[in-house]
Amino acid sequence: MIETQDRQAERRLKQRPQAQRIGDAPTAVAHGAGSSGIAAARAGVLPDVMFLQPDTRRAGATDDRSTVNDDRAARDRHIATGLVLLGGSFAAASFLTPNGWSLFFASIGATLLTLFPLRIVLQWIGRWVLQLHVARMGRYLDGDPTPCFVTDRSNALHYMNNAARQQGRWQSARSLSEAVSDIFANPNAILDRLKAQADKVGVAEEEAITRQGYLRLSVHRQPRVGYLWRLEDRGIGPARQRSGAGLPMLTIGRGNTILFMNEAARDFCGARPNALEEVFPDPPTTSGRFAVALSQAGPRNCLAHFVEQSMGRREIYFLPMMDGDGLSQGGVGDGALDLLPLAILRLDGKGRILGANHAAQSLLQIEPDLPCYLGDTLEGPGRDVREWLALALSDSAPTKSEFLRVKGHTDDLFVQVSLCQIEQSEGRRLLAVLSDATMIKSLEDQFAQSQKMQAVGELAGGIAHDFNNLLTAISGHCDLLLRHRVEDDKDFSDLMQIRQNSNRAAALVGQLLAFSRKQTLRPEVMGLRDVLSELAHLLNRLVGERVTLSLKVDPDIHNLRADRRQLEQVMMNLVVNARDAMNGQGQIDINAGNQKVAAPLVRDHVTVPAGDYLVIEVEDGGCGIAPDKLQKVFEPFYTTKGPGKGTGLGLSTVYGIVKQSGGFVFVDSIVGEGTRFTLMFPAAFEAAVTRKTETVSPATSVTGAGTILMVEDEAPVRAFTARALQLSGFKVVEACCAEEALELLSDEALTVDLFLTDVIMPGMDGPTWVREALKTRPGVPVVFVSGYAEDALQDSRHEFAQAQFLPKPFTLDELTETVQNQMR
Structure with a gap:
């Protein structure tokens, strides 16, 4: 017959010597209780062992191990007494009432009297089950050198292990709140x-x-038991383990309260400060900065470094300097400097x-015993390193820090280098503090690039406006000339050439506006598969027969919104650019899919x-693009093609359209192998807009009637x-500026059926004078024209919701059709 695990454990326990059975757990368990045993207790998956009966408790043990809150016991006694009294009252009432009610009162009394013993039995079973689980857990926790407690939700103590009982201060505690009241100022709030x-x-x-160190x-939540608590003494803690090195160190909490000072910091300060401001009147905010500290000998310049800890705490190490920015000789040597993760x-x-x-050796990848110069490890623009060092050694104005690049790293690694003087036996020397500034440099480059692109965009937008007017x-x-010409006229072809080249120039201006992100967009939700399918035929014609388009x-x-x-x-520009890079033969791959960016992507x-x-x-x-030219390909008028083979606006147009559509564009290229944009x-999760089939009607001559006030500078x-x-x-009434238009409108005899005005003009702009004019002539329709994009009306668009916008350059038919439609 197979024995159960409880039976086997009981038999093994009886076979052991009595001292071991009622004493400590076996050596293997005692040594492992802090790891495997407590891990099992935390997980709530404890092996089946024989629980301790009351008669097997250790000699000298008291009932502290299973202490129950006296208030709860008193409450239980009150409830039991109430049940007995109430049941007895109903039973007695059954003898004093008529026969019709005596049975009713007797049944109620019997029920209440029955609940009394039933409650006692249920309480006894509950306590027995709790003691069973606690005892089984205790066989493992008694070998744990860390004080452990088991409580219920009210913090009442049901168990404490050997390590806790050996602490005399906890023997009389009836709750965990009482046990830790000398450690936490508000134990109930913390425990809850x-x-x-x-x-x-x-x-x-x-x-x-505490004064003794870290606790x-x-x-750990334990099903069927309650809560398992461990009060771990972390000894002197990480801060105190480093406190004997001679480098002053403070541990501060939230609100800059000083929680701990090592011996060197106490010697430096003299008195025991309570707040960081009592040591540093102007506390440093970042590592690698110098700050004035109040020492017992007077104000001292110090180099500060921060180490972030848990629970909002920070350790501050500071390196005191002598007067005149010299390094203090008060026991701070190379050993103390090696403790700082800051490179020095x-x-x-x-x-x-x-x-x-050590931090500097690791950062710069230098050997401690090999001769090396600062210029061999760091490089950067600006002044010569030797000139910078000479200025730092002089007694002139303090030198500013420099941003330098670390040599020998595959990725760009930048450091901010600060210099100060130190006095040593060999003479005056320099102390260089290196702080990681890669992120700062990246942000600077990003800002400079965006500023450059914005400046070029503003220039392009301004040029586009002037060109559109011309x-x-x-x-x-x-x-106007073509209105009176037919194809047989001798000057008809010349006029058509002028018109065609004007349209080409307008297309180039449109590309400038696209780069400057000032063109007017009509975004809609669309399916990319449909767009590319409709565009595939045109793209195949663009690339030619010798290029395969996949x-x-x-x-x-x-779906996307654009x-x-x-x-x-955008697609045509990229495909044409790819075709030209392959000299008209090869394969172009267009791949489209979804991508989920889980965290912000920096590129x-x-x-x-x-x-x-x-x-x-x-x-x-194709041929690829050299690395030094990759960051320039999106700039307007920049091209890697030969003379006369490109305008330099194709990729800048791509950049502008993508950016204006809320997207991003990146380029990767390997010389001789190819390029990928x-x-x-x-992603847009709305349904795609169904496009209506446009019907082309023959052009008709547009005529109209009415008076138009036109304002154009x-x-x-x-x-x-x-x-x-x-x-x-x-009928047209002309004005060269907004002020002249308002003066014309002061004549009440003038009837105006439509305002036609430029948007950007010297003095008062178009929306401003129209706003004034509509006060006296409400309801007059408006047409705005501009060489800029419709964004120029963005601030006033809600005021002129019914107004029409006509971008320059416009044709004669576009002008007359827009005016006629607005006057209907």
């Missing part, structure tokens, strides 16, 4: 908070710093490295926020616009 956290995640802990109170170098006037702590006049007067789109690809026409322009000085994205890759097998657009544009409208049947 830890229990609440343990109820959620199973475990919680709290640290405390950690941890709690000692230099002579020529930049030779005389000494480096092109409006050129193409407009060309249209198109792969994920069938479950997200301007369809501009997205098609090429740009941060892509976390989220769902639609990714398009256009890859070729990656577009990332935020450019004389050529004003002349063409006025003549075009007059030829279409409108």
Whole structure:
């Protein structure tokens, strides 16, 4: 017959000597209780062992091991007494009432009297089951050298192990709150908070710093038992383990309260300060900075370093300096400097490295015994290193820190180097403090790149505006001449050439506006598969017969929100650029799919926020782009093609459209192998807009009637616009500025059916004067024209919701149709 585990454990226990059975647990268990035993207790998966009966308790043990709150026992006694009295009262009432009610009162009394013994039995069973589990857990916890406690939700103590009982101060404690009252100022609040956290995640802990060192109170939720608590003495703690090195150190908590000072810090300060401001009137905020500290000998300049700890605590190490920024000789040597994770170098006037702590050796990858100069490990723009060192050794104004690049690293690693003087027996030397500044340098480069692109964009936008005004006049007067020409006229072809080249110039201006992100977009939710399918035929014609175009789109690809026409322009520009890079033969791969960015992605000085994205890759097998030219390919008028083979606006247009659409564009290239452009657009989870089939109707001559007040500061544009409208049947009143227009409107006899105005003008702009005019002439329709994008009206768009916008350059037909539609 197979024995159960409880039977086997009981038989083995009886076979052991009595001293061991009623004494400590076996040696293997005692030594492992802090690891495997407590781990099993935490997990609540304890092996089946024989629980301790009351008659097997250790000699000298008291009932502290299973103490129950006296208040709870008193409450139970009161409830039991009430049940007995109430049941007896109903039983007695059954003899004093008529026969109809005597049975009713007798049954109630019998029920209440029955509940009394039933409650006693249930309480006894509950306590017996609790003692069973606690006893089984105690067989493992008694070997743990860390004080352990088992409590219920009310913090009443049900058990404490040997390590806890050996602490005399806890023998009389009836609750855990009472036991830890000398450690925590508000024990009930802390215990309740830890229990609440343990109820959620199973475990919680709290640290405390006392005169004896660090203490950690941890709690583990135990089913069927309650809570298992461990009060771990962490000894002198990590701070005190380093406190004997001679380097002053403070441990501060939230609110800059000083929690601990090592011996060197107490010698430095003299008195026992309570707050960091009592040591540093202007506390340092970052590592590697100098700050004035109040020592018992007076104010001293110190080099500070922070080490972040748990629970909002920080350790501050500070290196005292002598007057005149010399290094203190008060027992702080190389051993103390090695404790700092901050990289520190000692230099002579020529930049030779005389000494480096461990952090500096690791950062710069230098050997401690090999001769080395600062210029051999760091490089950067700006002044010469020797000039900088000589200035630092002089008694002139303090030197500023420099941002330098560490040589020998595959990735760009930048450090901020600060210099100060030190006095040593060999003479005056320099102390160099190196702080990691890679992130700061990356942010600076990112800001500089964005500022450059913004400046070029503003320039491009301004040029586009001026060109649009000129092109409006050129193409407009060309249209006026073509109204009276037929194909047989000898000057018809010349006029068509002027018109076609004006359109080409307008397309180039549109690309400038795209780069400057000031073009007008008409975004819509669309399916990329449909867009690329419709565009595939045109792309195949663009690449030619010797280039293979491969198109792969994920069938479950997200929708995106963008301007369809501009997205098609982006794809055409990238494909044409890829075709030219392969000299007209090879393969171009277009791949599109979904990508989820779990954490912010930093690439090429740009941060892509976390989220769902639609990714398009256009890859070729062409000549590639050199690394030093990659960051310039998106700049306008920059091209790697030969003279006359490119305008330098194709990729800048791609950059502008993608950015204006809320996306990102990256480029990877290997010389001789090819280039890949990656577009990332935020996913749109709305349904795609169904496009209506457009029907083309034959052009008709547009005529109209009415008076138009036209305001335009450019004389050529004003002349063409006025003549075009007059030829279409409108009466035109011209004004060269907003002020003149308002003066004309002061004549009440003047009837105006429409305002036609430029947006950006010297003095009062278009929206401003229209706003004033509508106060006296409400309801007059408005048409705004501008060489800038419609964004110029962004601040006033809500005021002129019914207004029409006509971008320059516009044709004669576009002008008359827009005016006619607005006057209907």
